[in-house]
Amino acid sequence: SKLTVTKTLEFPLFVNANQKDYIRARSKRREVRLKTINSVKEINLD
């Protein structure tokens, strides 16, 4: 596929979205994480 030239990109780079969309989705991830924060995984070293 033919490409035309892009000189610079700035990160974070939002694609097909704006920062507000991202913040909404990120807060959903944060909720999910916080739910599991106090769970404990028991490891048996035997």
Add this chain to the structure above:
Amino acid sequence: SKLTVTKTLEFPLFVNANQKDYIRARSKRREVRLKTINSVKEINLD
């Protein structure tokens, strides 16, 4: 470099370490994470 054949690996795979080493290092990461959990990053959409 010459290689001889390894058929299978099991994941999670511990390399140069055992599970106990990993759990110790992981709990250090958890401590660091928990410290920043209530911090807030202010985003200006202007």
Add this chain to the structure above:
Amino acid sequence: MVASTQEVVYTFLQTYYGRMKNDPTRMSNLYSTTAEVTHINYQHGFNYDDGKEVLPTIKLIGKENINGFFKRNIDKVSDIKLMINSCDFQNTGGVSRDDILIIVTGELFWSDSPTFKFAQTFVLNSISNNYKSFEITNDVLKFIPDSLEEYVIIPKKV
């Protein structure tokens, strides 16, 4: 004028992710005939909103299979949104080293989903000498879990 590797990479990223939204049925045109792709497996009751940290992936080999994949999943593919954190690249390929290895990291989401952390690796194969035309030979989308639960070692029974 010859484009730099960085210019090719940045242009590629805009073309690839832009086409997902604007023209997903033409995604497969970006790939070589024998390309291998590891992407999201939308089959089997796909659901991104039930608290899972990583999404299942599927491996596709060959342009025809890749074309079928993007056409079958057009609704989900065209709604993909991204926050790209970083983009690293290196020259690769044979003696001429005019192929490009790209690693993109960031977070991926849909209109009504949480974010999913990912790393995506591409190999671009130069198909013209003037460094102006490329096709994707490899595309590996990999999700990164970020669990937080505490690990506790159970004492051995004596």
Add this chain to the structure above:
Amino acid sequence: MVASTQEVVYTFLQTYYGRMKNDPTRMSNLYSTTAEVTHINYQHGFNYDDGKEVLPTIKLIGKENINGFFKRNIDKVSDIKLMINSCDFQNTGGVSRDDILIIVTGELFWSDSPTFKFAQTFVLNSISNNYKSFEITNDVLKFIPDSLEEYVIIPKKV
């Protein structure tokens, strides 16, 4: 007997990470003459214990520079420990497609450090027809942040 791609990949992982610990001064023997490597930048007051989520990286080009890097940082390199979560691979390279693209994800740590989440990408170039001898042409170690802070949008001033 010809080894499968999976056998080559698994053997490579054991050789690569095993050599870091056991024989770090010979790491550079695994790389091609023109290899490109992005690895941890140990310079400038390197410190893995002050709460940072990702470590700085440095790009090295050519076997000689790669050799110098591993020799300079022998203490840190030989103490690297890993929990490898996953390993994905695809065939890559020219028409013969006998090179291998590998993506490893997991967590990396040292004797007295926290864990650091990473994704590492390799390209292995086949240097013999019998699929038995390879060298690394690309090696990109990329750290993945896992910040948790809350994002709050500041209302526009009216």
